[in-house]
Amino acid sequence: xLFFYYICAKQVRMDNLKNRRTIRxxxxxxxxxxxxxxLFESAFRASTVGNMxxxxxxxxxxxxxxxxxxxxxxxxxxxxxxxIVLTFCIDLRRFSKWCDQxxxxxxxxxxxxxxxxxxDTLLAAQTFxxxxxxxGLGICYLGTTTYNPQMIIDILELPKLVFPIATVTxxxxxxxxxxxxxxxxxxxxxxxxxHDYTSKDIDRIYLYKESLASNKQFIIENDKKTLAQVxxxxxxxxxxxxxxxxxxxxxxxxxxx
Amino acid sequence: xLFFYYICAKQVRMDNLKNRRTIRxxxxxxxxxxxxxxLFESAFRASTVGNMxxxxxxxxxxxxxxxxxxxxxxxxxxxxxxxIVLTFCIDLRRFSKWCDQxxxxxxxxxxxxxxxxxxDTLLAAQTFxxxxxxxGLGICYLGTTTYNPQMIIDILELPKLVFPIATVTxxxxxxxxxxxxxxxxxxxxxxxxxHDYTSKDIDRIYLYKESLASNKQFIIENDKKTLAQVxxxxxxxxxxxxxxxxxxxxxxxxxxx
Numbered sequence: 001x002l003f004f005y006y007i008c009a010k011q012v013r014m015d016n017l018k019n020r021r022t023i024r025x026x027x028x029x030x031x032x033x034x035x036x037x038x039l040f041e042s043a044f045r046a047s048t049v050g051n052m053x054x055x056x057x058x059x060x061x062x063x064x065x066x067x068x069x070x071x072x073x074x075x076x077x078x079x080x081x082x083x084i085v086l087t088f089c090i091d092l093r094r095f096s097k098w099c100d101q102x103x104x105x106x107x108x109x110x111x112x113x114x115x116x117x118x119x120d121t122l123l124a125a126q127t128f129x130x131x132x133x134x135x136g137l138g139i140c141y142l143g144t145t146t147y148n149p150q151m152i153i154d155i156l157e158l159p160k161l162v163f164p165i166a167t168v169t170x171x172x173x174x175x176x177x178x179x180x181x182x183x184x185x186x187x188x189x190x191x192x193x194x195h196d197y198t199s200k201d202i203d204r205i206y207l208y209k210e211s212l213a214s215n216k217q218f219i220i221e222n223d224k225k226t227l228a229q230v231x232x233x234x235x236x237x238x239x240x241x242x243x244x245x246x247x248x249x250x251x252x253x254x255x256x257x
Numbered sequence: 258x259l260f261f262y263y264i265c266a267k268q269v270r271m272d273n274l275k276n277r278r279t280i281r282x283x284x285x286x287x288x289x290x291x292x293x294x295x296l297f298e299s300a301f302r303a304s305t306v307g308n309m310x311x312x313x314x315x316x317x318x319x320x321x322x323x324x325x326x327x328x329x330x331x332x333x334x335x336x337x338x339x340x341i342v343l344t345f346c347i348d349l350r351r352f353s354k355w356c357d358q359x360x361x362x363x364x365x366x367x368x369x370x371x372x373x374x375x376x377d378t379l380l381a382a383q384t385f386x387x388x389x390x391x392x393g394l395g396i397c398y399l400g401t402t403t404y405n406p407q408m409i410i411d412i413l414e415l416p417k418l419v420f421p422i423a424t425v426t427x428x429x430x431x432x433x434x435x436x437x438x439x440x441x442x443x444x445x446x447x448x449x450x451x452h453d454y455t456s457k458d459i460d461r462i463y464l465y466k467e468s469l470a471s472n473k474q475f476i477i478e479n480d481k482k483t484l485a486q487v488x489x490x491x492x493x494x495x496x497x498x499x500x501x502x503x504x505x506x507x508x509x510x511x512x513x514x
Contacts, residue, residue, distance in 0.1 A: 017299035017302060017384060017387070017388055018298055018299050018302055019302075020302050022304055037442055037446075040442055040445070040446060041275055041442065042274035042275050044439050044440070044442070044445060045274055045275055045276075045277050045439065046383065047279055047386070047396075047397075047398040049398075049400040050400070050488065050492060050493065051437055051438070051439075052488070053439065053440050053445065055445065056445055056446075056447055056451065057445060057446050057447065058447045058448075058449070058450065058451060059446060059447065059448050059449070060449060061448075061449070062449055065449055065450075089451075091445075093453075093454075094444065094454055094459070094462070095488075097454055097456075097459050098459050098462075098463050098485055099485040099488065099489055101456055101459050101460070101485075102483035102484070102485035102486065103482055103483055103485070103486065104483060104485035104486040104488065104489040104490070105489055105495065106485075106489055106495070107489065107493070107494060107495020107496070107498055107499065108493075108498070110498055110499050110502040111502035111505060111506060112403065112404075112498040112499075112501040112502040112505055113498055113502075115375070115403050115422075115505065116400060116403060118372070118375055118376075118379075119375075119379060119398075119400070119403070119422070119423060122375075122376060122379035122380060122383065123379060123382075123383045123386075123398070125380075126303065126379065126380045126383040126384060126387075127274060127383060127387065129304070129380075130274070130383075130384065130387050131274055139304075140304075141304040141306075141376075141380070143306040143307070143373060143376070146369065146372050146373060146376070147369075156449075156450055156451055157450040157451050158451050159451060159453055162451060165372075165376070166376060180308055181308070182301050182302065182308075182310065183301070183310050185294055185297055185298065185301070187351065188297070188301060188310065188312065188313055188314060188348075189294075189297060189313075189314050189316060190313055190314065190315045190316065191315075191316050191318075192315070192316070192317060192318070192319055192322055192413075193315065193322075193413055193414040194313065194315060194346075194413055194414050194415050194416060194419060196350075196416055197350075197351055197354055199354075199358055202351070202354050202355050202358050203358070205351070205355075206355050225360055226359035226360055226361055227359070228355055228356040228358075228359035228360070228361035228363075229359065229360065229361040231307065231309070231352075231356065231361065232356055232361040232362055232363055232364065233361070235307060236307065236364070236365075237364060238362065238363070238364020239364070241364055241365070241367055241369040241370055242364065242367050242369075244369040245367040245368035245369040248368060248369055248372065249368060
């Protein structure tokens with residue numbers, strides 16, 4: 001009996017992946033370096049192109065540095081309140097340095113490797129998050145990382161060929177939020193070829209999301225006619241993302257890609 | 258006893274993440290649609306920006322279509338031999354269509370949203386892979402997706418604002434390969450700021466990789482002086498990735514980003 005308990009305790013319920021929630025409030029309780037390193041061991045087992053592991057992770061625990069990072073993430077409170085902020089970075093620098101030291105001429109300072117590095121980095125980041133959640137930790141991705149890359153580059157002293165692509169706050173949950181909605185599978189999965197959406201498809205796929213009281217409330221609060229307008233006019237405006245595209249591109253160039 | 262067995266069978270060993278291997282050979286045995294959809298349910302619970310789920314997945318089971326996809330992936334045998342090939346795509350089209358139908362003006366046809374979409378898509382893709390592996394399936398990422406995007410776009414009939422970013426082959430394992438090496442944690446994790454690598458650091462971090470008999474064999478087989486040269490001169494050449502950067506950029510433009 002104890003033996004079985006031991007086995008089960010070391011395992012993760014498959015259902016965990018389906019029942020997960022993003023956690024934005026954390027207990028004032030440390031996450032040990034041993035646990036963190038254990039999670040990294042899992043994360044870095046994720047698939048990686050040519051076994052090159054073209055990523056680095058910056059661990060921020062220092063209160064002052066978290067305070068500096070906070071504006072780069074539009075002052076989302078998780079940055080200051082989480083015990084750990086992780087910045088997952090594309091890193092072609094380490095590999096290129098190795099090449100330089102081994103009579104090899106690296107050619108990884110271009111857009112193709114930026115994208116390949118992004119894939120590599122994000123597979124490791126997401127594996128970290130799954131591993132963290134199976135140990136009872138809560139995580140939150142900050143989409144703001146690609147909005148203000150230059151600020152993050154400066155604060156974390158990222159040199160050339162290193163680029164921040166995802167930030168994750170990590171800690172022991174101090175909330176148990178309700179699970180949010182997701183689109184139905186038929187709205188996302190295509191068999192054999194992409195089946196373009198008819199207007200009836202769109203209506204059906206977004207029906208449940210639009211029916212939610214919380215989403216109806218957003219429309220009222222923002223004085224809009226539709227939920228889509230809350231996205232286009234309030235949360236994610238065209239002019240903002242066009243400016244950010246330029247900032248992102250300039251930061252990539254400056255980092256040597 | 259049976260009860261415990263039942264619980265354990267529905268769970269995933271934490272160690273699975275650490276013990277994982279990429280699987281390139283598959284049994285000639287189908288993966289059911291029910292199982293596939295169950296895995297998608299887990300995958301689509303991954304974190305997603307603004308709960309927008311800006312991705313689509315194309316499921317390829319048809320032999321003819323797999324044969325067509327094969328050259329886009331440099332004829333890697335997994336494409337034809339796996340029962341399922343999944344192409345994970347950034348998809349700003351569905352969301353933009355919804356906006357169009359709801360009196361909202363979408364502004365997601367730019368580089369910032371391409372990158373944000375890439376993050377969204379890859380978190381879902383990797384969660385799919387973890388879920389698949391916990392059920393005993395084997396997976397392999399094909400890094401070739403961003404090398405030949407236009408071929409894949411044409412074969413899978415991807416319309417504007419849809420872009421392939423990761424391909425995963427999935428099936429029941431027909432091999433049990435040895436686990437490959439990984440860099441030591443200290444080579445990847447940085448505390449507080451990026452600590453640039455000295456030449457001694459590089460030597461130490463790559464020591465184990467360079468000591469492996471299999472890697473020494475690659476040097477001999479390719480008639481090179483160092484393992485790094487196998488990467489720069491044989492596997493991932495500068496001129497190839499520069500040409501691919503241009504192809505990738507052109508394909509992005511053509512898809513409306």
